[in-house]
């Protein structure tokens with residue numbers, strides 16, 4: 117019996133390796149990043165030569181996974197919750213094409229927005245696409261579910277979603293491994309029309325999907341993760357989904373025999389599960405991490421025979437992640453808080469690392485923009501979003517990956533001149549290139565500043581697809597050479613850099629400035645590995 | 651047995667190495683363990699914490715409930731105070747005395763120390779100096795672990811083994827420096 121101490125992310129990765137994975141696809145994003153990183157550093161994965169390269173974005177990753185599955189092999193794709201928005205076109209249509217080799221989609225949600233723009237709940241996507249969705253409550257369950265997910269995926273020819281949240285992704289616990297399964301052989305789909313979603317075919321496939329979505333409720337691989345446990349008392353019954361089950365047990369370990377509990381860890385589930393507990397109890401409390409997905413399904417509009425408590429009536433806060441204290445309050449139990457935080461304790465928000473090239477770039481940008489007035493720098497997502505913080509206060513937007521360039525286009529269309537975009541190198545190849553093409557084609561009077569640190573910094577320094585290619589890409593898209601400038605963001609170049617920026621801001625067409633200096637974190641790591649290899 | 655520990659500090663100060671040592675030692679001793687870490691945005695110079703739970707029984711929540719922590723181990727004095735709502739009345743606070751100042755308006759150090767002195771069970775240790783004396787200025791985190799070790803329900807020898815394991819691939823010299831740092835911290839608390 118092998119037992120490993122693994123993060124939730126790592127348990128998922130190890131499970132996929134053990135379950136015969138042939139291809140792992142991903143774009144980094146907290147809290148999902150460690151899934152791919154684990155597979156990239158796994159010895160077994162390298163011996164078996166499992167495909168494990170980062171993709172340019174979540175959509176390209178999911179499409180590659182679908183292609184691997186088309187060819188009969190097991191594929192997994194992982195992303196953070198907002199990545200599933202980017203990949204959703206493929207995701208929803210892949211439910212209709214169905215799969216051949218097993219395909220598992222991992223989406224890591226970030227309630228309370230520790231490192232994200234929003235706290236959307238991926239379970240909605242499961243329902244939207246009509247695919248099975250697993251929601252593990254702990255690391256071992258996450259590991260075990262991957263095996264069932266691949267099997268269910270192959271049996272019903274459907275992609276399977278695994279939804280986790282930050283606390284599970286980044287919490288370590290011991291996990292017992294199963295016997296490994298060999299990889300599948302190359303094998304094309306039996307039906308040559310399966311993946312051709314022409315309307316006539318898609319209509320048929322959609323009917324199949326509707327029937328499958330009903331059938332899977334009864335499949336043991338999926339339904340076994342939902343369980344009902346009766347209690348001696350019948351006043352309050354509790355429905356706990358995914359990780360919420362842990363916070364519940366933490367609070368009621370001593371009185372667990374008293375309370376009827378329905379644990380939900382997979383979707384869709386049969387409605388009798390809910391009826392059973394509801395018929396036994398006078399009141400129901402619903403605990404779920406994320407949106408009130410189950411609660412909304414249960415709360416009737418016309419019938420109100422039973423009291424239902426949850427996020428919608430304020431028993432549990434409507435937003436933010438759960439924790440033991442929130443669940444204790446919902447249960448009416450006392451919370452014995454320690455001392456208050458002393459008033460002198462100051463906030464310590466994230467900040468640029470000492471010596472970061474983005475910081476020098478923003479110092480120059482702030483000065484270059486001054487004569488034109490504030491409110492004209494559209495930015496994007498990455499370490500450079502910290503340009504929003506004092507002393508820089510240099511940016512006016514950060515919405516979704518790639519939106520800097522395209523929002524600058526729209527603002528320029530409205531008459532804002534100059535209109536400036538600031539985007540990182542990895543974000544540029546993720547979703548910035550298409551926007552740049554729009555700008556070039558209509559000759560938008562905008563300046564695009566690509567802050568290139570040769571890595572995907574925010575998520576811990578993964579390889580950036582843009583490295584060494586940005587200049588060529590810009591030229592290929594059609595940016596004029598005279599308005600493609602490269603600067604090095606160092607204090608000694610400040611005056612020169614301000615001058616170049618101002619010159620390009622004044623230009624009434626597309627200009628691009630690549631501000632290029634290696635991330636100091638990756639530089640440090642590179643240097644220390646170079647010396648230790650000597 | 652239950653041992654709920656909060657590790658705190660600023661991104662980059664090495665609290666995850668402390669967690670790794672305790673984690674390795676816990677596994678050796680067949681102790682149940684859950685450890686929630688902070689990855690992502692706040693690792694860029696922001697405040698970071700890790701909840702580490704040890705028990706002889708199955709552990710449910712990845713997060714420690716308020717008022718239930720037995721120990722706070724902090725790499726930084728102001729950060730040690732941020733987690734007081736979690737510290738139980740009988741819990742211990744072990745913190746480095748050296749401030750990490752990367753924000754405007756960082757409070758005067760003597761006022762921070764005065765707040766820490768209000769906690770009944772506390773140890774304030776100049777881990778940076780002790781680490782330097784032990785021969786490795788980068789082992790401050792291991793010094794603090796040593797200072798906190800009397801309050802962790804794991805035999806000291808297991809923590810030493812875990813240090814050997816964790817630093818093993820960096821060579822014997824690094825292992826010895828860290829073992830020295832661990833002992834120096836332990837001795838400080840024993841005084």
Ligand SMILES: Cc1ncc(C[n+]2csc(CCOP(=O)(O)OP(=O)(O)O)c2C)c(N)n1
Pocket residue numbers: 143144145146174196198199202474497498499500517539540541542543544569571572573574575580
């Ligand atoms: C759709 C989507 N995918 C992934 C992320 C996570 N994410 C945020 S910033 C970032 C990296 C950006 O890298 P880069 O543009 O090179 O900027 P850097 O952080 O290196 O400055 C990633 C992957 C996200 N917020 N949204």
